[in-house]
Amino acid sequence: MTNLSIEAVNLSKHYGSFVAVSNLNLTIEGSKCVGFLGPNGAGKTTTLKMFTDLIRPSSGEALINGVNVHTEKKKALASVGALIETPEIYPSLTPREALMMIAEIRGVPNAERSQRIEEAVSEVRMEEWIDKRVGKFSKGMKQRICIASAILSDPTVVLLDEPTLGLDPRGMSEVREIIKSLKNKKRLIFMSSHILSEISDVCDEVAMIDHGKLIAYDTIANVAAKVTGGENVVEVELRHPIEPGLMDKINAAFQGIESAEKKGERSFRITFNGGVDAQERILAGIVQMNVGIISYKPASSELEDAYLKLIKDTR
Amino acid sequence: MGAKTLLSHSLRIAWKDLTELWRNRLGLVLLVLMPLFMMVMVGFIYPSNSGSPSNLPVALVNEDAGFGNSTIASQTFIMGLQQINSRTSMMALSNASSVSDIKDLVQKGDIEGGIVIPSNFTESILNGEQGTLTIVTDQSNPQVSATIQAVLSAVFDQMGTMLAQQNVQRLNPAVNASNSLAIVKPYNVQTEGVVPGTPSYFDFIAPGIMAMTVMMSVMTGLPVAISQEKEVGTLDGMMVAPINRLSIILGKTLGQTARGLLQGTIILVMATVLFHVTIQGSILLVFALLLLGVFSFVGLGIVITSFAKDQETAQMMMMTLMFPMMFLSGVFFPIQQMPWYMQDISRVLPLTYASQALRKVMVLGAGIPDITTELTVMIVFGAIMTAIALPVFRRMMTR
Numbered sequence: 243m244t245n246l247s248i249e250a251v252n253l254s255k256h257y258g259s260f261v262a263v264s265n266l267n268l269t270i271e272g273s274k275c276v277g278f279l280g281p282n283g284a285g286k287t288t289t290l291k292m293f294t295d296l297i298r299p300s301s302g303e304a305l306i307n308g309v310n311v312h313t314e315k316k317k318a319l320a321s322v323g324a325l326i327e328t329p330e331i332y333p334s335l336t337p338r339e340a341l342m343m344i345a346e347i348r349g350v351p352n353a354e355r356s357q358r359i360e361e362a363v364s365e366v367r368m369e370e371w372i373d374k375r376v377g378k379f380s381k382g383m384k385q386r387i388c389i390a391s392a393i394l395s396d397p398t399v400v401l402l403d404e405p406t407l408g409l410d411p412r413g414m415s416e417v418r419e420i421i422k423s424l425k426n427k428k429r430l431i432f433m434s435s436h437i438l439s440e441i442s443d444v445c446d447e448v449a450m451i452d453h454g455k456l457i458a459y460d461t462i463a464n465v466a467a468k469v470t471g472g473e474n475v476v477e478v479e480l481r482h483p484i485e486p487g488l489m490d491k492i493n494a495a496f497q498g499i500e501s502a503e504k505k506g507e508r509s510f511r512i513t514f515n516g517g518v519d520a521q522e523r524i525l526a527g528i529v530q531m532n533v534g535i536i537s538y539k540p541a542s543s544e545l546e547d548a549y550l551k552l553i554k555d556t557r
Numbered sequence: 558m559g560a561k562t563l564l565s566h567s568l569r570i571a572w573k574d575l576t577e578l579w580r581n582r583l584g585l586v587l588l589v590l591m592p593l594f595m596m597v598m599v600g601f602i603y604p605s606n607s608g609s610p611s612n613l614p615v616a617l618v619n620e621d622a623g624f625g626n627s628t629i630a631s632q633t634f635i636m637g638l639q640q641i642n643s644r645t646s647m648m649a650l651s652n653a654s655s656v657s658d659i660k661d662l663v664q665k666g667d668i669e670g671g672i673v674i675p676s677n678f679t680e681s682i683l684n685g686e687q688g689t690l691t692i693v694t695d696q697s698n699p700q701v702s703a704t705i706q707a708v709l710s711a712v713f714d715q716m717g718t719m720l721a722q723q724n725v726q727r728l729n730p731a732v733n734a735s736n737s738l739a740i741v742k743p744y745n746v747q748t749e750g751v752v753p754g755t756p757s758y759f760d761f762i763a764p765g766i767m768a769m770t771v772m773m774s775v776m777t778g779l780p781v782a783i784s785q786e787k788e789v790g791t792l793d794g795m796m797v798a799p800i801n802r803l804s805i806i807l808g809k810t811l812g813q814t815a816r817g818l819l820q821g822t823i824i825l826v827m828a829t830v831l832f833h834v835t836i837q838g839s840i841l842l843v844f845a846l847l848l849l850g851v852f853s854f855v856g857l858g859i860v861i862t863s864f865a866k867d868q869e870t871a872q873m874m875m876m877t878l879m880f881p882m883m884f885l886s887g888v889f890f891p892i893q894q895m896p897w898y899m900q901d902i903s904r905v906l907p908l909t910y911a912s913q914a915l916r917k918v919m920v921l922g923a924g925i926p927d928i929t930t931e932l933t934v935m936i937v938f939g940a941i942m943t944a945i946a947l948p949v950f951r952r953m954m955t956r
Contacts, residue, residue: 294797316799324797330790332573334580339573346569347798375580391794 246307246398246430247271248293253302255288255454262288264454266302270432270447275425277441277462278434280451281553286434287327289451290403293432294324306399320349323392324401328408330384333377337363337387340376341394348395362390366420382413389420400424402433406440418444438546448545450552457552463517463540466548474540476521479509481534488533495531496524563804570795570808574782575815592770592820596827599762599889611646613705614668616653622676630682631674634690637716638672647708656693663695670694670705718742751921752837760835763828764915765888767821767843771850772908774817775810776879779858780871782809788867802951806859813858814851821847837922843915846928850911853935856942863946863953882908910934 253266263285270276280286291297292304295315304311309318331340338359345355363372366386376384385405392400405421406414421444424431435441441448442462449459458465463474484504492502498516505511514520525538578584617638621631642648651668653659659671671693681688692709694702721741726732732740750756783805786792795805825843828834836843857878865871883889885899886908892900903909914931917923925932 296793296796316801319797319799322797326793326797328790329794331794332577332791334577335573339576343569343573344794344798347566347795347800347804349799388794 245271246273247305248399248401248430248432249303249305249308250289250293251303251305253289253292253304254300255285255292255297256300261454263292263299266451266454266456268449268456268459270430270449270459273428273430274446275421275431275433275444277445277448278432278451279436279438279441279448279549280434281436284451285454286436286451287403288454290324290326290401290432290434293401294319294322294326296326321395321398322401323395323397323399324403325388325392325405326401326403329388329391331376331387331391334375336373336375337368337390338372340387341391344391345394350395358394358396362394363387365393365423366390367416380413382409382416385409385413385417386420389417393424398429400429400431400433402431404435405433406435406437414440438549442545450549452553458548462545465552466545474515474517474521475511475513476524476538476540477505477509477511478528478535479537481508481536483507484510485533488531491531492528496520496527499524563801563807566800566804567807567811570805571811571815574809574812578812578816588816588820589823592766592824593827595766595770596763596824596831599759599766612649613647613670613701613708614651615648615705615709616651616659616662616668616671617674618653618655618659618671619674620655620676621674621678622680624680624683627683628679630679630688633720634674634678634688634716637719638712641712641715647712656691659693663693669698669701670709672709754835756835756920757832759828759832760920761891761916762889763824763832763834764919765886765912767824767847768850768908768911768915769883769886769888770820770824771817771847772854772882772911773879774813774820775851775854776858776861777872777875778813778816779809779855780862780865780875781868782813783862784865784868784871796954802954803947806947806950810851810855810858814848817851818844818847834919836919838918838924842918842925846911846914846918849932849935849939850907853907853911853939853942856939856944856946859946859950860942863950882906885909886912888912907935907938 248268248270250266250268253263253268254261255263266285266289278286278289288297292299293306293311295311295318298312306318306322311318331337335343341359341362342355345358350358360369360372363369366389368383368386368390371379371383376387379387385408389402389405392402402421406417409417418440421431421433425444433441433445445462447459447461448465450457450465466474484507489502489504489510492512493499496514498514498520500513500515502510502512512524514524516523521540525535528535528538578588617635619631619635621628623631639650642650653662653671656671656673659668659673662668663670673691673693675689675691678688678690690713692706694705696702718738718741722734722737725737725740726734783792786795792805796802825836829836861871861874861878865874885895885903886892886906887903888908892903892909895903910931914928914935917928917931921927
């Protein structure tokens, strides 16, 4: 299989004196899900639009699978599915009709169109709505159909711009599940968001951007580790209230632990060094203590801490 | 991307637009009603038979003092006038007491004009001099005033001819009625049209309205259709696909062309069925001209699309271009009636040639060799505008 890649080479976009994206150099390769994280106005959507030739770069190149998007658009986008900004589907058409048009435009062979449409709609769990007019759909339902349109031609590269924007919690959860299922099919997914928990939940790696500049690109754990100085944090929840002295016991029992602190009656945080090996060792040790452990997971605030520090440093 | 793929994508986009139109019931009703209203309004403002007035309210003042005890000249005149009027019903004649009475009645709007027989009318006629009649007109309505003058002058001319014939026969009884007419009026003028029948104002206006409707559907419909998709967000969905932007424009144009042709056909059917417009030339040539009209205007529509950020701007730009074109292109009024500088302006407008070509084919039965100037202008204009518009559109669509 051709190596999947998304590459920005000195990519910049200016609007007069305003710099939306500044000399972005980013290379993403292989089949994975990468989050593109940044505050509002950071340049995420502008970057994604340059990768889909909706915006012309002021300088630099946007390459997909090694092909320049601006100079060889059709070849570059032939294997790309994209959901940019707040897309819409024609309200007076049914999903089947709208996707049939998109399938033709995307070059899906005639004989395969109906099957591909049904597969894409099934993947976003909208089968029972396939022949109902889109005008009757909720925002979440339309978003799912838009995702279906993005994956209709079975693209190897998927670009998603804030795919859960404007959705209610249930809608957000459903779309995240859909994106996770897309990961299973050897695709390179590049997804922008400003919701940290979403990136943590769905993505393998994260690229952070602020004021049009790339400030970090790595796995989530490594990005967090860079900020925390290599420390990791796990949150533990017990079935019963914490016994007195348990924190001291944990502090003393395991090498590499920086601190063990109570958070609540039945939960506590452990800060440690040593990466995933230490994480595994500590878990095994706590289980052996027979304290009734029911949850052991990396702290959801890891990425948040890293993000806030990195963004603060660029301001 | 091959031509076949380009066409296929374009047809798919056109199909999508027409499906959306079909499912928008209100839009569909308005699409049909608009040309219907235009035709009915214009058609019934101007009557379908050619310009003969009827029952024009006119007042008569007879100030003839007579000669001796005789007022024979004025009495003969009035009798002759009443005889002609009873045959033609051109006027609703009433009596007025004086010239100032006539002027009062005109000012009140009770009459459209008046006839004044002067006090020395019989004296002049019996002394072998010309009798002078005065026509009083309503100057606030130049068109009606001109009509009254024309009608009354024709009537008086006819009566004068009859009186002259009687004078000739009295002077020489050997001269018969036919010879006396040849003496009094040596020239007899006949008019003959290029085609049978007497085309009405509606025959004049129908081709122009058809051309204008097609122009509007492309110049209005195209920018609005694309701006709407830009605003709603569906255009970006198409643009991120590996599709030639030409397909988008071509598809939208095909969709709008179908709409324009539908409206043009409605106008054509209404013109022939309701207003008895006769199409002298080839129907196929009429539709070919409408399609050529689309080609002429599509480039202009694309340019408006490229520069309009949203639907409102697109509509304002379109109205700014369209209104002058409608009135200066000879759609409603003949260009020849305009001042020379306005005629020069009309000669650079594509709608002028579109409506002229349609008019020649529909009213005069012209064929292709008779409209080569119009065809050339429309093709050249369309080609130049399209050549300018496409790169502008491509550039504007990628910001």
